[in-house]
Amino acid sequence: MRIFGNKATVMPLAVAAALSLGMPQASAQGLFDMLFGGGVRHNPQGEFPPPPKPKPNKVPGGGGSKISSPSYYTYKADRLVRVDFAALTSSPAPAAATEPEKPQDAAFVPSVTGNAFHEAIAGLGDYELYAEPYIAKALIAYYSANPDFIWVTDTAPNSRAEDAVRVLGEAASYGLTPADYTVDVPAASSPASANERLKELVRFEMALSARVLRYAHDAQSGRVEPNRMTGYYDFPAKPLDMEGVLKTLAHTQEVRTYLESRHPQNPEYQALRVELEALQASEENEIVVDPKLLLKPGESSPELPKLLTLIARNLDDEMGGDYGDVLARLGKSELYDPELVPVIKAVQKRAGMKGDGVIGPRTVASLAGTSKADKVTKVKVALEELHWLPSDLGSPRVFINQPAFTASYIDNGEEKLKTRVVVGKVTNQTAFFYDQIEQVDFHPYWGVPQSIIVNEMLPRLRNDPGYLDRAGYEVTDSSGRRVPSSAVNWGAYGANIPYSVRQQPSEANALGELKILFPNKHAIYMHDTPQKSFFERDMRALSHGCVRLQDPRGMAAAVLGTSVDYVAEKLKHGHSTEKVTRTIPVYVAYFTAWPDLAGKVEYFDDVYDRDTRLMQALDATEAVRSPAS
Structure with a gap:
């Protein structure tokens, strides 16, 4: 580091x-x-x-061991x-x-x-x-x-x-x-x-x-x-x-x-201070809706009439003609009637979301915004978190913001590239840290993490020891010698497996056509993926912890200081590796309030509930300090 x-x-x-x-x-x-x-x-x-x-x-019930993910602690x-x-x-x-x-x-x-x-x-x-x-x-x-x-x-x-x-x-x-x-x-x-x-x-x-x-x-x-x-x-x-x-x-x-x-002396910290000052001088939202509301058709909630009021208040001519009558009749209803589903779907699609008719936090945020109290909390949390990073974030740099599901390449105060990303599931969370980009691998091998081998592959291998051979994986022993997967007695092992597994480069490779490395103890990196449909989703916490890029070629070209055409040409020649010769810090960050380069602060869902845990840690600190003279 x-x-x-x-x-x-x-x-x-x-x-x-x-x-x-x-x-x-x-x-x-x-x-x-x-x-x-x-x-x-x-x-x-x-x-x-x-x-x-x-x-x-x-x-439980026998059958080996499991490698657990990192945990959260009671802050002292x-x-x-x-x-x-x-x-x-x-x-x-x-x-x-x-x-x-x-x-x-x-x-x-x-x-x-x-x-x-x-x-x-x-x-x-x-x-x-x-x-x-x-x-x-x-x-x-x-x-x-x-x-x-x-x-x-x-x-x-x-x-x-x-x-x-x-x-x-x-x-x-x-x-x-x-x-x-x-x-x-x-x-x-x-x-x-x-x-x-x-x-x-x-x-x-x-x-x-x-x-x-x-x-x-x-x-x-x-x-x-x-x-x-x-x-x-x-x-x-x-x-x-x-x-x-x-x-x-x-x-x-x-x-x-x-x-x-x-x-911290970076513009992002100053923009958050300006936002905090403006929030504290502003009035609370007139209509406040529970930001964690989850409501499906046929269910009831006292929050629904608030949302319907906001929809009716902002109807344009087109939506008013299509749904004005329904809202007039059911605008006070706490029951999510089937007649209201098309209204919600239309609102979701207009906000750029998938129109599934399920009212969740993103639908609420698009209609009601974030309450003043929640915004103040998110900004205070962001200000605290920025103290953990270098005062000068560096240029050029790559900034991944997990709650926003985006990765940006920033150089000389300009966002030269911004792409959608997929980050870790709640059960396989992406860590929060920073490092330095070192290399790009074209048509990479995928070295399967031990946690995936133990937790996900091993149960199948006990019954079907040869499936790794058929699926295009290589198995090597502690001396680095290749062995057939079918020759290993997988049932003899629990959490400590003396074999390494890697997937060969192919169209089916989990890392797609390239990966961008910044070696760290969490084995996290950026990479391509064959699962392109995930980028169409609004909530993209779907991976095992690594960061999947919607535009991997663009990011590789940016960090290498070259063109997308150059990257495409490299990909024509099979597996290879190229070192990044410049100093490019990468922030695998977690901010639910973050300013764009113009200083406008945007707000995001707390995907992993980390803001809540940080506020608890701050409360614990206040409790210790409060008796101080």
Whole structure:
């Protein structure tokens, strides 16, 4: 796995709309590093953690084992710990600027408030401040090496503190929860004694540093650790040098610029922020229909009259002439009468869907749209998920959005190709991760995954061991030698089969005429398919997990930087492989709210119910943080 460069462009929300319209990004991370120094440790060649070993499950009733799919976990957020200030309160007074003493930072030069800080830390003895363990550790390490105020000058919070508090207070504009970063700010003047005032200020100092570090972490990496949620999520860590953040903030007056630069800086993130702001200022839909409604002819639902009202309100002359009378008579009916079926079919076909007459989530969405509450949730989820990806998504890139069932090739801010895709079934979900495209295989072999061999082929092989030979598959043993399928005693094996199976190139090959590889532990790639009819369906979660392309030749030409004619010529010459020589990140992504390149946010069904699980993880994080002082 390669982690692509983290280019950043900082700008206020007021100009975010311009970003969402495709304004070219400035390559600014180097500028930030020059201005602000540390804070982020880049790891451009980071690797994913090793894949978990498959878990064999016994099949009830005897007859071998089964390889299970990844599972979802009950999310456990980091527990807060009380910050132990003992190391600070027992430290000696700061030495002269020319004679720094350990454990102080060798570069530390105490300011005029240095002695005041040393006097003030005595007031931390009984202070109960709770923070994440890594933040608590960073606080003590930083202030042990740099015993001075960041946020206080003389006897009051300084302008640096004012800027930080304002940024924390605007957290909601990023889809964050402001309460997670709340700090009580001391009044400008206090009738308390000098000692009490110092105690008040040093506690404010520590609280603000703790919450600023939490904010910086959340802005860079998100509030939730995605890999703890499910085995379907696979993201490298984004290390953050907590002490470096505080050191940077102690030496700059550009606090707002620095903190805002920790957020993703791509146009998609800015467009989602603009959408969130617009949604929060808008009114709720007048008619709200259950987005998960499923209604077949002959069934009843109180949601049906709402849909019929929306249909009647938007009738054109043609539909009004055909169905106006039916809607007038049955518009209040909760029973899905057979007379209403042609109405629903006509509405579905007009929306570009298959007119099957079954009222489901896509029919509801086409008529009622998505409710404001659902849109807000989807946008907040998308903002959280974007923290898991590189700040600069890269160009060129391939972006697969599973809920939209689409894959796009984007170069220089233009969508050069967009094609329909088929993704994994709910029982064989496509993972959410990113990688780099490496090669295109023409007339490929299909190496059958062990899960398919065990779960789907093995039951048949026990009764018909030769069927792989007849169906055009090759079987090889652990030494790579070909053996006839009929010669293997398949009944002797469960989840651990010491044979590999691959399908030879042919018109019947499951991968069709080509595949596009980005090697990953999930064995997911893009490929052609002989099952072309699947692309005509609205709901295309139908595969074993890989991504099937409606236009595989177009995508292969795009990533190879060549033409469709070139790809067609390559296909005339049998099996071959061609390396992709450019750096092209590929995002196998999952966003139920996503902006197009013009900044218009589109909404999609939560096919795998992952938004719900992410909201549960965010709730678990809030529950841990809420008692924090």
